[in-house]
Amino acid sequence: MSLNIRGYAAQSATTPVAPHAFERRDPRADDVVVDILYCGVCHSDLHQARNEWGNSQFPMVPGHEIIGRVSSVGAGVSKFKVGDMVGVGCMVDSCQHCSSCAQGLEQYCLEGGATWTYNGIDRRDGLPTYGGYSERIVVSDKFVVNIPDGLDPKSAAPLLCAGITTYSPLRHWKIGKGSKVAVIGLGGLGHMGLKFAKALGADVTLFTRSAGKEEEARRLGAGHVVLSTDEAQMKAVANQFEFILDTVPNPHDLNPYLATLAVNGVHCLVGQLQPLDPPVSAGAVISGRHSIAGSGIGGIAETQEMLDFCAEHGISADIEMIDIQDINDAYERMLKSDVRYRFVIDIASLAKSA
Template identity: 55%
Template sequence: MFNAKAYSVASATSPFEPTTIQRRDPTPHDVQIEILFCGICHSDLHAARSEWSGMPTVYPCVPGHEIVGRVTKVGSAVTRFKTGDLAGVGCLVDSDGTCPECQTHHEQFCPSAVFTYNAPDKHTGKVTYGGYSDSVVVDERFVLRVPSNLDLAGAAPLLCAGITTWSPMRRQGVTQGKKVGVVGLGGLGHMGVKFARALGAHTVVFTTSPAKKEDALRLGAHEVVVSRNANEMAKHAGSFDFILDAVSAEHDVNAYLHLLRRDGNLTLVGAPEKPHPISAFGLIFGNKSLSGSLIGGIRETQEMLDFCGEHGITADVEVIPMQKVDEAYERLLKSDVKYRFSIDMASLKAE
């Protein structure tokens, strides 16, 4: 075991404080990574404040599952990484590797999946600690190659926001000639716009805020629709092949089902607290489908990173020092960021 610097919360109401955590020494199959940047995901806030009743937080909690850094040590059996390589770690750090989900490269659905933080850690007997730290040790199977041409601060959110929006687009066959809608222009939505455009689709952003039109076009949208304008919405009725809904607030999903063409799909990646009321007729007439999507498997995440490297895609980020994470959480609650926070772990050296 070795000591690593980190920031943790001691309770649901505590501020973040500097601390020292223990990381395991690399086993033969492990990769040790010096963390350079870690993105802030809204789920970090939920976990830090223990807001998920089904997944109570174990304290102290070190969040962070959008990790990029440089390999500092590899185990004797590691074949895919060497010291000095750029590497990333997303939402998962282990799974059983043998179940049907793992065998089909859907490790995120493995019954024994181990999340990057606040999950049982078989190595320490405690819980896993995330990327708000200067170092992490992860099984080689869950370490990802980060293209060297990408800005690392902007690459960090790809490990969650990126794969969350990429996976349903690939599953629904988004490509040139398709018409794609993105509902909500936030941390997830802005990545959806970039991917849809890069995949060749005609990309339309739906927003409640007219002020976001200019930014949506900058990010790659061909059109922007103010969803509160009934006339603008009506012009697009029955025309979309796929709509990605990235809104976590309560809203009318049926309005978007109406915009799908026959056999079109609407996928939810935002998770409002209250269930959506869905019109059965909105699905039945037109053979339309409504689905959800949870991150992606390791192979698919690597595919996404490689695509980003080829197309120069990263998240739009505001880089902050570790010491300002509490302030970032408060701003996140107000949607006061364009479009993700990325923590510069060099700031930990000052502690």
């Protein structure tokens, strides 16, 4: 029997996210049914709900930073049991046999891409996927992660997107003790980037356009703060960084930052999906054998590694809890950067909309 679910959905690109009842699929033998406790609010939820990327399917139940407790498991599931605290991130399936999936890089699945937690199509039954702004979710056990006992489940929710999006490139480019790393932007992604780079042993600098963020940046792990609009400050850090983690979600000029890369340095984009504007100077790339790179989320094994790392090092997201009835106000506040640093929905508040 299909599961009847309460949630919040966008019915179109121009209507508010509002109460919505829908059906989850029948649990399969390899499925885990999770009662959702908390769901983080990602900027991509806003992009998708308003069809800013042009691929939205409605009605849409957003949410891909999901924390909950297992309420039942299929007959073929052995990794999880009823009562376990678990997480579900940005994807709920992949082909599981292409070269990317074989390497644990399900996010880069070569056969139609990963199946996203919402605004996707289930590759087995062709039905739409619905996210975590809801009371329950049904997920293949291969795409569920354990939440370690040492992590507060509320502040762990954003780790499943903002956390892994910043952890994965730092690990891929082997950032460690003594690495000179810069983070551009101090938002939901940027504040996690500072925490991870610091915990990995790097010498960390924050690039920001906003004066007055030094104390906050140092609290989060930055050893240095550079005002990117100040030419003298930018010149003072020329040729320094082996790795720049660029978390800015909108088009911005990369050229000033490329001048701060050391020889063989990498400027990695994790926030921006639009075309680069203004154009990048090829000379700035060639002259120092610099690379402009990009990175998405991490695979399931790496996501579990990240959560275990967070528990070991006492890392979590800085959050503001909200009721789900306040989600549209939260979106407007996100547009104004009026959040430090991630909203998390208390899904128990759904009962108020009953």
